[in-house]
Amino acid sequence: MDNEKYDALKIENQLCFPLYACSREIIKQYKPFLDEIDLTYTQYITMMVLWEKKSLTVKELGSCLFLDSGTLTPLLKKMEAKGLLARRRSEEDERNLIVTITEKGESLKEKAVKVPAEMAKCTNLEPEEAMELYKILYKILGRSGK
Amino acid sequence: MDNEKYDALKIENQLCFPLYACSREIIKQYKPFLDEIDLTYTQYITMMVLWEKKSLTVKELGSCLFLDSGTLTPLLKKMEAKGLLARRRSEEDERNLIVTITEKGESLKEKAVKVPAEMAKCTNLEPEEAMELYKILYKILGRSGK
DNA sequence: TTAAATTTAATTGTGTACAATTATTACAGT
DNA sequence: ACTGTAATAATTGTACACAATTAAATTTAA
Numbered sequence: 609m610d611n612e613k614y615d616a617l618k619i620e621n622q623l624c625f626p627l628y629a630c631s632r633e634i635i636k637q638y639k640p641f642l643d644e645i646d647l648t649y650t651q652y653i654t655m656m657v658l659w660e661k662k663s664l665t666v667k668e669l670g671s672c673l674f675l676d677s678g679t680l681t682p683l684l685k686k687m688e689a690k691g692l693l694a695r696r697r698s699e700e701d702e703r704n705l706i707v708t709i710t711e712k713g714e715s716l717k718e719k720a721v722k723v724p725a726e727m728a729k730c731t732n733l734e735p736e737e738a739m740e741l742y743k744i745l746y747k748i749l750g751r752s753g754k
Numbered sequence: 755m756d757n758e759k760y761d762a763l764k765i766e767n768q769l770c771f772p773l774y775a776c777s778r779e780i781i782k783q784y785k786p787f788l789d790e791i792d793l794t795y796t797q798y799i800t801m802m803v804l805w806e807k808k809s810l811t812v813k814e815l816g817s818c819l820f821l822d823s824g825t826l827t828p829l830l831k832k833m834e835a836k837g838l839l840a841r842r843r844s845e846e847d848e849r850n851l852i853v854t855i856t857e858k859g860e861s862l863k864e865k866a867v868k869v870p871a872e873m874a875k876c877t878n879l880e881p882e883e884a885m886e887l888y889k890i891l892y893k894i895l896g897r898s899g900k
Numbered sequence: 901t902t903a904a905a906t907t908t909a910a911t912t913g914t915g916t917a918c919a920a921t922t923a924t925t926a927c928a929g930t
Numbered sequence: 931a932c933t934g935t936a937a938t939a940a941t942t943g944t945a946c947a948c949a950a951t952t953a954a955a956t957t958t959a960a
Contacts, residue, residue: 624873627777628777638770646915675777675917681918701925703813721760744879747883749941750925796946824947848955849955849957905958907954916945916946921940922939926937928934
């Protein structure tokens, strides 16, 4: 009989590890498609929010993406330099920085629409598994997801 | 009727995004416990492999963790400096660098065993959900997981 | 056997993540 | 109005990730 005292420390008994590994592996699969539209994965999900919301504060964006200003400030500056979005302070409350999508950012959506189509070919999950995974992940995140 | 052409680009229809967000959120939950044993999350999973295998090459370690030498080389150097492991070239094949756990690395396991115990209290998943999640993640990773 | 191809780590450069701190603005209570 | 508190971004410093390249050792094949 093996000593079971340390079983909880075995990598194959972790739940966070495959989550972490999966996340990175899938993001790597995105890379060739995202390269074609000159976006990193983080920039891509930022654009997703902007395509939907058009305009929001850094705080709100961070809440959508689970990222803080330490990550977003330099990211948004780069995206502004690329012409995808504009950054300006709110007039009602100067503490808020408002991020707004530009025409160029809007038009990128046309090219980007191919990305999820290409990525769909890469998955090996059944639709029910994907749905189950989705539900569990959003339960962990503490949001409904819809 | 909404234009459905772009639905696949909505953040709430992504599977990778909650994976990425979950992974980071859980790793953040590890932080206070890992701080107590002076390990980062990446160092922690590296130690997990070493507690199990005792000795292996950078290549093998990278295969376990889905990481390459670009990430591992500096990580292992820091861990060597902390005295948790030793690095030496293989004598049979000088291309291989062999990583071996030290006594100090072994003894850290005693303290580390509390980490999964503490983390278990943080989860809001049912055991069946955790098992289902585990299965799906390892299906994506293309390994059995056991 | 020796030149070409392969394998393995290390290095280089870019891009996040994130904790902690700082600076600015707004607000609350007096 | 004035003081302390809170909220929001930006900054700073550390630690990954990873693509691409380099360098060294080994293997393969002509």
